[in-house]
Amino acid sequence: MSNSQRIDDEQLRDEQLRLRRPAGIRSLQLGEVKVTYVPDGAVRLTPRGWLPATTDEVWAEHAAYLDETGHLVASAGGLLVEHGDRALLIDAGVGPLSVPAEPGNAVGAIEGGALLDSLAAIGRDPGSIEAVAFTHLHTDHLGWAYHPAPGTDGPAFTSADYLISEPEWTHRHLAKEHGTNEEILAALEPRVRTVTDGDEIFPGVHVMLTPGHTAGHAAYVITGGGRRLIAFGDALHSPVQIGHPEWAATVDHDTEQSTAFRRRLVEEMARPDTVGYGMHFADVVFGRVVHGAAGEGATWEPVDA
Template sequence: MPLITGTPTPPPPVLPSLRLGRHTVTAIPDGSVQLHPLRWLPESTADDWAGDNASLLDPHGFIEAPIGALLVEYEDSALLIDTGFGPHDIPAADTIDTIGALRGGALPHALRRTGRTLEDIDTVAFTHLHDDHVGWAFRSGPAGRFPFSRATFVASREEWADWTMPPEVSVPARTAGHGEEIFPGVTARLTPGHTRGHTSYVIDTGEHRLIAFGDVFHTPAQFARPDWPVSMDTLPEQAVRTRYELLPELTRPDTLAFGIHFGQGQLGRVVEEDGALRWGPHSEL
């Protein structure tokens, strides 16, 4: 019998997933981006990133921010909210001054771990049309084969109107109005500010609901300081108003959330503790 040498490859981590009534939601990773805390949130100070908020930073002092998508399954149907950054790896030296390294590429493999492929997705709903949210959506594969072959793409009217990069391929697309159901049990909620047409999505089972709020919040530090402007928000004052408007919804006891850029756990809830709001990640539920 041959001697087995070397260190065994550890199994991949379990994808965070929750069962909500007849819906299953799963966080699908694609990659990550480093956010410069004092440039992304220019009214914050070095003292703001000490203490409890220090745990939100990576070893290089950047806000740790994953990139990915949320898979929503209902019976045999599948919805994907956002589609990651795509197969790109950009070092910090080649990005803009508000961020560090930016990389993607893991989403198709991670999705297959749920038993799904890009071809299985019925609906793709975008919170907004920034590169780190649409990376796999408008790519044609070998011989022009389109990976989301059966999906309808959904975004707000304003988001489609403001998009300056046309898709490489023609896809079925529709607009999502405020309060409109875009998938069984999933409705659109317009949350403008980061972009003019930014949209959150609410999965409501009657007993519980989950809000996928996209880039309304980029880090749990903003729950205590929703007034902080974000340098990359298109409409900064509107974005602040949107954060204040969404916080009471997020703190309802029946409400969970998906924070797409939350490095300490994308699935969780906003909880009040000693008079302050904090993020309770999936691992604590």
């Protein structure tokens, strides 16, 4: 075996491993803006339960996306956006939870709780974060915004506003179907500031409404250094959906609407100088969409710099 073939084989194995494990801390520089994925934990998803339009044959063909237990590995955490001394966090992880898998549930085991340690590892005090912007009101994105910080009776983000799209907050009762109870909503409410499509919420960060997964789901577009990054939340849950935007998640509020936005996002992320950020995308949270030759489907290509 030649050295070049050995290197190619090692790269292929690493790419496959990354699809099957949660992400660690990863950063990109967009001009004066730095974005960093801060891990909190991971969620295991049953592939046919989570993407009900798929079949056993589909997953036999896409086995590279499944871990040794046959699950899709979904990272869980937040995206830290820094501009000088200022900081914004997009989503707040699962929080300090450990939930075992239940037979027949599309969501398998959930493990969270590392986000504050991840922030400490990169030298960011959570009290210095000026706002937490949420993509939507599901609990795996709200975690540390309502769970008390260790040794305290309040959240770690002591100075932060909570930014939520106006339609998402207006329809917050719908989130109760997915575990966001009255107690959680009440903990958030004193800090909530609603935002709408196109609002600039931080230097270089704008709101892009992408309803479908929830009634007011929001993506965030971050621009800097001649590039833009689209943080698309739960519009997509796995890189396998890049080539199959017609595969809706079982918990999508409006599957027709979510599918339309998945198609739009895939095309947007295929544009030059555009990077996507998928919180749940295993260990390939940053990437670009690449269309194959001769009309072949789109794929997700990891971006590490």
